[in-house]
Amino acid sequence: xxxxxxxxxxxxxxxxxxxxxxxxxxxxxxxxxxxxxxxxxxxxxxxxxxxxxxxxxxxxxxxxxxxxxxxxxxxxxxxxxxxxxxxxxxxxxxxxxxxxxxxxxxxxxxxxxxxxxxxxxxxxxxxxxxxxxxxxxxxxxxxxxxxxxxxxxxxxxxxxxxxxxxxxxxxxxxxxxxxxxxxxxxxxxxxxxxxxxxxxxxxxxxxxxxxxxxxxxxxxxxxxxxxxxxxxxxxxxxxxxxxxxxxxxxxxxxxxxxxxxxxxxxxxxxxxxxxxxxxxxxxxxxxxxxxx
Numbered sequence: 001x002x003x004x005x006x007x008x009x010x011x012x013x014x015x016x017x018x019x020x021x022x023x024x025x026x027x028x029x030x031x032x033x034x035x036x037x038x039x040x041x042x043x044x045x046x047x048x049x050x051x052x053x054x055x056x057x058x059x060x061x062x063x064x065x066x067x068x069x070x071x072x073x074x075x076x077x078x079x080x081x082x083x084x085x086x087x088x089x090x091x092x093x094x095x096x097x098x099x100x101x102x103x104x105x106x107x108x109x110x111x112x113x114x115x116x117x118x119x120x121x122x123x124x125x126x127x128x129x130x131x132x133x134x135x136x137x138x139x140x141x142x143x144x145x146x147x148x149x150x151x152x153x154x155x156x157x158x159x160x161x162x163x164x165x166x167x168x169x170x171x172x173x174x175x176x177x178x179x180x181x182x183x184x185x186x187x188x189x190x191x192x193x194x195x196x197x198x199x200x201x202x203x204x205x206x207x208x209x210x211x212x213x214x215x216x217x218x219x220x221x222x223x224x225x226x227x228x229x230x231x232x233x234x235x236x237x238x239x240x241x242x243x244x245x246x247x248x249x250x251x252x253x254x255x256x257x258x259x260x261x262x263x264x265x266x267x268x269x270x271x272x273x274x275x276x277x278x279x280x281x282x283x284x285x286x287x288x289x290x291x292x
Contacts, residue, residue: 005023016125022164064079082148095155115162130162191248
C-alpha cells in the first residue's frame with residue numbers, strides 16, 4: 001500500500017519553488033492496541049459523545065471547537081472559520097536560514113518526516129536545492145503549518161530526498177533547574193577511573209536494529225498463549241529492598257563482569273594507574289630541585 005502524504009504544498013528557497021509532499025518517517029502499524037471489552041457479553045465498548053449538561057448523546061458531525069475564556073464560557077469556531085486562518089506556511093515551506101546541525105540542541109528535535117517531490121513538475125528544482133544543501137553540509141530552517149499549528153522545522157538531505165524534522169519552540173522546553181536543583185558531590189577519583197574503564201569496555205557503534213520493544217514482544221507472546229487457551233499464572237513481582245550499596249565494590253564487580261575476590265581486575269587497574277602517576281610526580285620533584 002502506497003504511503004499517503006501528511007501534507008502537500010511547496011518548498012521555496014528564495015525565488016526557486018517546487019511542489020513537495022510530506023510523509024511521516026515513523027509508523028505504529030506493528031504497535032499492539034487493545035479494545036475495551038465487556039467481559040460479560042464479550043462485546044466491544046463504544047464511546048459516546050454526550051452533552052455534559054443535558055446528558056444527551058450528540059452526533060460528532062454536529063460538534064464545533066470551542067476555547068474557554070472563562071469558567072463555562074466558550075468562544076465557538078466552526079471548521080471554515082479555523083480554515084480562514086491561513087499563514088503562508090500553510091502551503092509553503094519557506095527556507096529562512098541555514099545553520100550547522102550541531103548548533104541545534106537535541107532537546108528541540110521533535111517529529112521526523114520525509115519530504116519528497118510531488119509529481120514531475122519542479123523535480124529539477126528540488127534536486128538543485130537538495131544538492132546545494134548537501135554540498136554546503138548545512139541544515140535549513142523553515143516553517144510549516146501541520147495539524148492546525150505552525151512548526152519551525154529543520155531540513156537536511158537524506159538518501160535521494162530530504163528529512164524534515166519539526167522542532168519544539170523555546171517556550172515548550174522546561175528549564176532544567178526546575179529538576180536539577182541540587183549540586184552533585186565531587187566524584188572520588190578512584191571510582192571515576194573505574195567508571196571510565198567500564199565505559200571503554202562497553203563502547204560500541206549505535207545499531208538501531210539491536211533495540212527491540214521487549215515489552216511489546218512479551219505482550220505478543222502473552223496474546224499467543226492466551227489465544228491457545230493456556231491458563232496464565234501471574235508471578236509476584238520481587239520486593240524491592242532499600243539497602244546501602246558499597247559503590248566501590250559495585251564498580252569493581254561491574255568492571256570484572258560479576259563477583260570475585262577482592263584483588264580482582266579493578267584492583268590491578270587502579271594499581272596500574274597509580275604506577276603511571278608516580279614517574280610524573282618524580283619528574284616534578286626533580287624539576288623543583290633543579291630550579292632551587
